[in-house]
Amino acid sequence: MTVERFLVNPEPLRSLYGRVPDLIGIRIRSINLNWRGPVVTLRVDLPSFPETAPQEWIDAGLDTVQCQFQFTAAEGISLAGWAPPVVGSVETVPWGTERRVRVTAGGRGLSLDFTCSDSVRVAHVSAFRITESGSDDGVHLFMSKIDARRHGSLPGTEDRTFYER
Template sequence: MTVEKFLVNPEDLRSLYGRIPRLAGIRVRSVNLNWRGPTVTLRVDLPSFPESAPREWVDAGFDTVQCQFQFLAVERISLADWTPPALGGLEMAPHGIERRMRVAFRGDGLSLEFDCSESVRVGHVSAFKTAENGLDDGGHLFMSRIDARRHSSLPGTQDRTFYER
């Protein structure tokens, strides 16, 4: 089943890739658990850089696209083996009750499963150049005009407007 079915706002990813990229071979950079909602937000590096990336990203020498996936009304969460950054695959499938789904990420460094609403929000789409040590703490260029005005790199984890909304 395609992930696109569950995305409520796939436009940014579709404009970059012409389609929604497969979520196999993604790198999970962070997992944010929020009791309000309750919500799980995953910050991930997508598996490939788009062929038709914005000129600004190409000129900056960027090689990675990053975004957040936010899952709402989360229940029955299981998180194990958290050794970031984790590389693996994200799967979403309908789960029994109407308008609910099961989400699973399994790979090197993370095992995560939970049930949630069938509505996934994509946010904070950006590009950056992966450092030699694999970190993403350098400059980022964001697709959203608001993010681009507010941030030139990833904000600290205390920035609730970035990691929780």
């Protein structure tokens, strides 16, 4: 099932794609586990570049959209294998009767499973030009005006305001 049903803020992705893309064939770049919340944050490259991308992205020769999905009130986290980046999928299904969701992320070398609140957030939507090696180093152009002012590329993993909020 698509994550779109559970997104509290689907607008950034809908404005690019007309809908929220299915999270199949995505590149999972990072997993951040934060005890506050607790929150699981996945940083992923979406499976395709939008046909209606902003002109600034087209002019810059960017070809990949990246974003974070933040899953709050996470419980029962099971993680096996992790050699990023992993090409795989993220599936979400309703779980129980208490507005919970079961999330399963997997691919070659990754198995992640947990339950969380049914209020999922998308954050830090950006575009970049992927390198031959598959790296996301280099220039990132962010959709959010705040992100665009603060970052010209991905911040280091010590930047808690980027990876934990």
